[in-house]
Amino acid sequence: MILHDYWRSSAAYRVRIGLNLKGLGFESVSHDLRAGEQRLPSYRSVAPQGLVPAIEQDGVVLTQSLAILEWLDEVHPTPAFLPADAAGRARVRALAYTVAMDIHPVNNLRILKTLKTDFDAGQDAIDDWVRRWIAEGFAALEAMAGAGDYLSGATPGLADICLVPQWYNAERFALDTAPYPKLAAIVARANKHPAFAAAHPGRHPHATD
Numbered sequence: 001m002i003l004h005d006y007w008r009s010s011a012a013y014r015v016r017i018g019l020n021l022k023g024l025g026f027e028s029v030s031h032d033l034r035a036g037e038q039r040l041p042s043y044r045s046v047a048p049q050g051l052v053p054a055i056e057q058d059g060v061v062l063t064q065s066l067a068i069l070e071w072l073d074e075v076h077p078t079p080a081f082l083p084a085d086a087a088g089r090a091r092v093r094a095l096a097y098t099v100a101m102d103i104h105p106v107n108n109l110r111i112l113k114t115l116k117t118d119f120d121a122g123q124d125a126i127d128d129w130v131r132r133w134i135a136e137g138f139a140a141l142e143a144m145a146g147a148g149d150y151l152s153g154a155t156p157g158l159a160d161i162c163l164v165p166q167w168y169n170a171e172r173f174a175l176d177t178a179p180y181p182k183l184a185a186i187v188a189r190a191n192k193h194p195a196f197a198a199a200h201p202g203r204h205p206h207a208t209d
Helices: 010-022 065-075 086-107 109-119 123-144 158-172 181-191 194-199
Strands: 002-005 027-030 054-057 060-063
Touching (some): 002 010, 010 065, 010 194, 065 086, 086 158, 123 158
Parallel strands (some): 002 027
Antiparallel strands (some): 054 060
């Protein structure tokens, strides 16, 4: 299995966590997003959107982190990323989508670059933009969090796979995380889990700064 990723991409970070939770080995092929390597024709022939992550296995190429994670859960069902009941699955998906579809898309690298190049935003304004949308999403997640050890329940699942990389981004942009004690406890617990710890950007073989 080949994972096309970038060490600091939160979407790729999600997939690394998922692969580790499933106990699956993979080869990492890195594409430096800051250098624009994801837009090279050689990579677009694999992933036409020019985004990471993408996974290749047995001639099949899959893109979009949540689609990849749900595929992993279908072909390698243990441990499960989603609860057994329909309502539980919907709840966990809603938590995961709050990160992956509401917070992350407006804060990814290409959006932040566009704010700078097309709208003349300075770094302080860009940082404020990032913190604004993370804070709004985290406030909702804090209210939605249940009583389990993890967002997904008693064991880590899809929602936690999305939360932990987003928390990493929140810390990078110096967001005050004090208003989110439930999330902080979940992230601290998850970061002690071997699958999450091994996926951390700081442990990526291509990490730089």
